[in-house]
Amino acid sequence: MVLEKVVEILRNYKDEQDLEVTMASTFEELELDSLDTVELVMEIEEAFDTSIEMDGELQTIGDVVTLIEKAIA
């Protein structure tokens, strides 16, 4: 369950345990700027012991989840 883990990381990152996150949530809605996005993606990568390409535009949490799922498949 990649999404669940990502949500947990996100909640810890923002220190907001009841933060509502869905696949469609955008980084912007979650008040995460481009620097936060880099930090967060690296934390997520470390948690899954994998790496994803950050070349394209990562807009939503779903974008990250999909890439992680592909990377660990």
Add this chain to the structure above:
Amino acid sequence: MIKTPLCDLLNIEFPILQGGMAWISDAQLAAAVSNAGGLGIISSMNADENWLRSEIQKAKSLTDKPFGVNVMLMNPHVDKIAQVLIDEKVPVVTTGAGNPGKFMKLWIEAGIKVIPVVPSTGLARFSERAGATAVIAEGGESGGHVGEMSTMPLIPQVCDVVSIPVIAAGGIGDGRGIAAALMLGAVGVQLGTRFLVAHETNIHENYKDKIIKAKDIDTTLSGRSLGHPVRSLKTTFSKDFIKAESDPTTPPEVLEEYGRGALRIAAQEGDSQKGCFMAGQIAGMIKEKQSVKEIILTLADETETVLKGGLQWVK
């Protein structure tokens, strides 16, 4: 003599890089810096590949020392620019305004040393992982587009999380600043504002005069609301811009349009009504126009004196 591992890594005499400043850092300035023993850097700003190729070739005709090119990743011509750097065998590329991930592999395979400018530890780690040779950690004291962190807290924190060399930038204008940067863990520095007043810098004399006249409090930040704050000298333009920015009825696109071309106007026309004179907070320390060689030799001498003098406090 100040010598750090960066000197061997980049094949330079002094660990001093000249920042890639749009409309300012051309082949003439870059070659002068490289000839004086630093690393000169051409800014490719928003230019197309033909302009850049001719600047690179001009720099090659002016120096046989290594020099670099700064790539602004939001440049619409960036794909072609990336290829020109490979074709022309540019030894060093610095990047700004974005994530160079897309080009890293290509450049590294071509033997280019890639040095991203980073405003945070996260991007520094990311750059290292992507194969960067070094990073330039730049604090918000610098001129032009700036990040939130300032140099003093940024440099040691970046040094703590990466094992590649760290080059410090932002707020460094003399040997004291260079010595401090080395003490924070950096092995080199990048300076921009100090080179604005060099004889070899092709900008309007008004720009240079404004830097010489500037005091410590004479720079300001504008463009925060657009998400990309810019540090420049306080002028009629910057005051008008900040006023328009603080008016909630001003649409962002009007502000963007207002700012467009303002740096070029400053650099080429010297017009303080319409020009944006980008400069760092150290502008107030610059008191004379010098040649690039004088600047670099002075910086190196001062750094040596300051570092040696530091030992007086060790009892």
